[in-house]
Amino acid sequence: MHADDAALPTAARGAARFGGLPGGAETALLLVALVLAWEALARMVLANAFALAAPSQIALQLAESWDLYARNLGATLWTAVQGFVIGNLIAILAAALIVTIPALERPVFSAALAIYALPIIALAPILMVLLDRDAAMVALSALAVIFTTLVAAALGLRSADPAALDMVHVLGGSTWQKLVRVRVPAALPSLFAGLRIAAPAAVLGATVGEFMGAERGLGVLITNALADLETTRVWTVAALATALSTGGYLLIGWVGRRLTPWAGEMEIVQAAERGGGARRSGGQGQRLARLAGTIGVNLLVVFGGWALFIHLAGLNAFFAKGPVDVWQFLFAVPDAASNRQSVFGGLPTTIGNALLGFLAGMTGGVLVAILFVLRPSVERAAMPVAIALRSIPILATTPLVILLFGRTLAATTMIVAILSFFPTLINLVVAMRLTRRSITDLLRVLNADRWTILWRAELPTALPALMASARIAVPTSILGAVIVEWLITGVGMGNAILSGVYHAEYAILWSVAVVLTLLSMAAYGLISLAERAVLRRFAPEHLQ
Amino acid sequence: MAAQPDAGILLDGVSKTFGLRGASVTALEKISFATRRGSFTAVIGPSGCGKSTMLRMLADLEAPTAGRLFANGRTPSDLRRDGKLGIVFQEPALLPWLTVRANIDLALRVTGTRPDGADTDALIDLVGLDGFQDARPAELSGGMRQRVAVARALVTAPEVLLLDEPFGALDELTRRRLNHELLRIWAAQATTTMLVTHSIEEAAFLSDTVIVMSPRPGRILAEVEVPFGRPRDAGLLREAAFHRFADTLSEILAAGEADARG
Ligand SMILES: Nc1ncnc2c1ncn2[C@@H]1O[C@H](COP(=O)(O)OP(=O)(O)OP(=O)(O)O)[C@@H](O)[C@H]1O
Ligand SMILES: [Mg+2]
Numbered sequence: 001m002h003a004d005d006a007a008l009p010t011a012a013r014g015a016a017r018f019g020g021l022p023g024g025a026e027t028a029l030l031l032v033a034l035v036l037a038w039e040a041l042a043r044m045v046l047a048n049a050f051a052l053a054a055p056s057q058i059a060l061q062l063a064e065s066w067d068l069y070a071r072n073l074g075a076t077l078w079t080a081v082q083g084f085v086i087g088n089l090i091a092i093l094a095a096a097l098i099v100t101i102p103a104l105e106r107p108v109f110s111a112a113l114a115i116y117a118l119p120i121i122a123l124a125p126i127l128m129v130l131l132d133r134d135a136a137m138v139a140l141s142a143l144a145v146i147f148t149t150l151v152a153a154a155l156g157l158r159s160a161d162p163a164a165l166d167m168v169h170v171l172g173g174s175t176w177q178k179l180v181r182v183r184v185p186a187a188l189p190s191l192f193a194g195l196r197i198a199a200p201a202a203v204l205g206a207t208v209g210e211f212m213g214a215e216r217g218l219g220v221l222i223t224n225a226l227a228d229l230e231t232t233r234v235w236t237v238a239a240l241a242t243a244l245s246t247g248g249y250l251l252i253g254w255v256g257r258r259l260t261p262w263a264g265e266m267e268i269v270q271a272a273e274r275g276g277g278a279r280r281s282g283g284q285g286q287r288l289a290r291l292a293g294t295i296g297v298n299l300l301v302v303f304g305g306w307a308l309f310i311h312l313a314g315l316n317a318f319f320a321k322g323p324v325d326v327w328q329f330l331f332a333v334p335d336a337a338s339n340r341q342s343v344f345g346g347l348p349t350t351i352g353n354a355l356l357g358f359l360a361g362m363t364g365g366v367l368v369a370i371l372f373v374l375r376p377s378v379e380r381a382a383m384p385v386a387i388a389l390r391s392i393p394i395l396a397t398t399p400l401v402i403l404l405f406g407r408t409l410a411a412t413t414m415i416v417a418i419l420s421f422f423p424t425l426i427n428l429v430v431a432m433r434l435t436r437r438s439i440t441d442l443l444r445v446l447n448a449d450r451w452t453i454l455w456r457a458e459l460p461t462a463l464p465a466l467m468a469s470a471r472i473a474v475p476t477s478i479l480g481a482v483i484v485e486w487l488i489t490g491v492g493m494g495n496a497i498l499s500g501v502y503h504a505e506y507a508i509l510w511s512v513a514v515v516l517t518l519l520s521m522a523a524y525g526l527i528s529l530a531e532r533a534v535l536r537r538f539a540p541e542h543l544q
Numbered sequence: 545m546a547a548q549p550d551a552g553i554l555l556d557g558v559s560k561t562f563g564l565r566g567a568s569v570t571a572l573e574k575i576s577f578a579t580r581r582g583s584f585t586a587v588i589g590p591s592g593c594g595k596s597t598m599l600r601m602l603a604d605l606e607a608p609t610a611g612r613l614f615a616n617g618r619t620p621s622d623l624r625r626d627g628k629l630g631i632v633f634q635e636p637a638l639l640p641w642l643t644v645r646a647n648i649d650l651a652l653r654v655t656g657t658r659p660d661g662a663d664t665d666a667l668i669d670l671v672g673l674d675g676f677q678d679a680r681p682a683e684l685s686g687g688m689r690q691r692v693a694v695a696r697a698l699v700t701a702p703e704v705l706l707l708d709e710p711f712g713a714l715d716e717l718t719r720r721r722l723n724h725e726l727l728r729i730w731a732a733q734a735t736t737t738m739l740v741t742h743s744i745e746e747a748a749f750l751s752d753t754v755i756v757m758s759p760r761p762g763r764i765l766a767e768v769e770v771p772f773g774r775p776r777d778a779g780l781l782r783e784a785a786f787h788r789f790a791d792t793l794s795e796i797l798a799a800g801e802a803d804a805r806g
């Protein structure tokens with residue numbers, strides 16, 4: 001099928017090639033070439049720069065100190081697995097709840113979005129003192145997976161074919177039968193898409209906790225190695241972290257494909273990112289009213305949930321600050337002005353870092369996606385690699401980029417950009433491939449050139465996927481920027497977290513957490529609005 | 545009147561209005577007609593005149609805005625709860641994760657019958673899908689999927705069978721063959737059947753009564769008794785009387801369209 005499918009962006013072609021784990025001769029060749037180039041670069045060009053370790057050195061390092069690495073890998077894996085299970089259970093139950101009781105949709109969705117927007121890096125030091133250390137790391141890992149799984153599961157539960165439900169209804173089937181025979185199986189592909197993204201997210205959550213100080217784990221190893229400038233060890237841990245994230249991602253993907261062989265490629269790849277709460281059409285006035293309502297519910301959920309958490313948990317008042325404490329800290333106490341400076345001073349820097357990385361990642365994703373679609377041979381070889389790298393953890397990219405490029409703005413931008421680059425790339429390629437065959441055929445019959453087909457048919461088809469990717473990438477970009485600031489550059493909101501921890505000033509940490517949460521939610525909301533405008537024009541069938 | 549032993553489908557002053565973003569669309573207006581139990585009724589009419597809506601009300605999927613409906617002397621919801629309805633939609637509505645056989649057996653499971661492999665196999669054979677028992681819907685053509693949907697509607701031996709352009713996606717030959725099989729099964733089971741179709745020929749060949757509807761809002765233009773005896777075979781399609789009858793139906797339809805315009 002290699003010769004004639006070059007210009008056919010059809011689901012069938014994609015499904016055939018996408019069916020298994022990364023494979024195929026082209027991909028194998030590309031991987032071998034990459035490893036050889038890496039080895040040569042490390043041995044010859046950058047041999048004395050202490051920046052890059054060769055694959056052979058990593059292998060040697062692993063062989064020499066296997067016990068050390070295995071112990072720490074095991075610790076991270078165990079935390080991530082617990083977080084994965086707990087977080088996803090909560091998310092699936094919440095999804096079932098909002099599908100059964102639609103009135104709960106808004107508040108539950110807001111809470112999940114707030115959790116997604118929570119900067120776990122600012123939350124980590126707080127949870128570390130409030131909970132048992134291990135429990136805190138599991139909690140961080142669980143929090144990192146809730147939102148995407150909730151969205152995917154809810155979308156899945158709603159995706160049942162209405163005609164199939166009607167058919168069971170006409171045959172006298174009960175609500176229970178509709179659930180078991182139609183809704184649940186129909187939800188599986190989408191659910192697995194969510195679980196697949198959740199695997200690397202759980203690893204991220206676990207390692208953020210380890211950064212903050214744990215006894216064991218990959219996060220601990222890499223912080224130590226970076227402090228000692230042990231290049232080979234940094235690269236070895238990065239390789240293990242990547243293997244862990246990617247392995248989880250591929251494993252869940254494989255299980256999903258085995259369990260849902262009927263699922264289309266679209267569902268598997270991006271269902272988790274397509275949904276985003278209720279999307280309804282309506283007049284301008286209705287839309288404004290709904291917007292105001294959404295903002296109100298979100299604020300209520302964030303502040304109400306926060307106050308309730310502090311109140312119910314009965315926590316130590318020195319560590320646990322409620323909305324009132326934070327308000328006083330920022331606006332009432334004599335030092336309020338200087339407190340505001342410590343909290344908000346770094347905000348512009350963080351916004352700048354996040355925005356730059358976000359834009360770079362999205363632009364890169366779009367450009368490479370276009371390249372892939374125009375050059376199917378490149379796509380064939382590189383797509384599986386891109387899918388594997390989709391879940392490359394920030395734990396791995398941060399030290400590597402810093403070793404290679406120093407503590408520069410470019411390095412920060414690159415680290416943040418990588419977070420959105422791969423998901424955007426993959427979503428776009430898949431979406432463009434699914435362009436209606438009849439439309440591309442029609443254009444071809446009209447003798448349209450390749451660019452016209454891209455511009456008139458494939459890119460507009462992929463626009464909803466682009467918007468969905470952007471929406472999901474925004475909170476990730478903000479989190480990524482803060483992690484880099486905290487871990488490496490010591491500026492922006494990352495610096496505020498450092499000083500909060502250093503001075504044991506927990507009000508700073510709570511303030512930073514709430515400011516970043518609101519910022520992420522606002523950015524998410526803005527992109528949702530833009531997305532809706534785009535969908536109204538290009539894909540009204542996605543609006544309810 | 546609903547208790548008569550030979551009552552088939554009965555619509556009594558049925559209207560249906562849809563509310564669409566403030567505006568309202570009247571799909572059907574004061575429809576009344578009655579058929580006999582075990583009879584075969586065809587409904588023809590221009591697109592959008594409410595044929596599917598009428599069928600969906602008989603299937604208890606939609607409630608009428610006004611009026612009452614009965615089938616075999618019982619309300620649609622009664623029949624449905626007892627698993628006595630069979631339906632084929634315009635779209636096949638197969639479950640993509642089930643094989644052909646499992647999709648057909650699903651109807652039995654839902655109505656609380658243990659699937660009997662032999663019956664299902666006979667039906668699969670009947671709709672010409674022998675050898676595809678274990679295929680998934682994605683591996684079938686559009687027409688093959690529709691045939692699975694037909695088999696699924698028949699497998700429960702329903703008392704009332706509702707067909708919404710079930711053979712619209714099929715080629716002429718397959719369509720005719722399935723029409724013959726449908727007649728055979730219908731004659732054997734005495735199922736009260738209502739078929740929505742765009743094919744005048746199909747309506748005339750299969751049914752006892754043809755109901756001709758006007759453009760939206762759908763009203764009944766005529767209830768025409770089909771004057772041909774049974775059993776019918778392919779020879780009927782070539783008879784001059786058959787063509788004259790089909791022409792009559794066409795004329796009624798055309799007159800309705802002209803009325804609606806002017
Ligand atoms: N769920 C619905 N909501 C709003 N309007 C509807 C709905 N279902 C049908 N309608 C409207 O009712 C009218 C009749 O629709 P229906 O599907 O019954 O037509 P039909 O006769 O089956 O047409 P066709 O031959 O094209 O299948 C149409 O004008 C349609 O717009
Ligand atoms: Mg219809």
